Amino acid sequence: DAGVTQSPTHLIKTRGQQVTLRCSPKSGHDTVSWYQQALGQGPQFIFQYYEEEERQRGNFPDRFSGHQFPNYSSELNVNALLLGDSALYLCASSLNNEQYFGPGTRLTVT
């Protein structure tokens, strides 16, 4: 049984560009959450998707948007990238209030 997978593993972008990160949840999980982990910090909740709708959102600007597909996979989009968006982006899928995390995508904005 594959766990949560994310792609790509690493990404380098320039300020002002747009980026799309992808996540496939663990088999049987229908809820996907995204977190941003800056260096030396704990993960911060961005938003959660369930039944293809954004169900909860953390304190992130509208530049951060997402999507969930009928097969429960998800995308995180970030527009107008800033240097401060450099971080590890984690996807987690959940069942029964327990979240399972993927390996993350390391985004560097130059």
Place this chain on the structure above:
Amino acid sequence: AQSVSQHNHHVILSEAASLELGCNYSYGGTVNLFWYVQYPGQHLQLLLKYFSGDPLVKGIKGFEAEFIKSKFSFNLRKPSVQWSDTAEYFCAVNANSGYSTLTFGKGTMLLVSP
């Protein structure tokens, strides 16, 4: 909104020493509590969790944590650490609202010297 505070950012121990990592949260309602571990180069893994019942919970690899409701605390313990326990440890809380979203502390980096 809930918040989580972890007392130490870095902890250095020798093998066989006892470990206690502090975690306090602020939230007035019912919570679910978690400790996650991130070994070097690996993804976040669940170490243990508390939803209800016995406030002393046991997790993987000999770790345990005690929920003290009156102190809003959920401290992680291990009687004797090993070099392989070197990792970053995160305490997290989920307000028991039916959603599974987590609020994390800033993490504690544990370095165990052989």
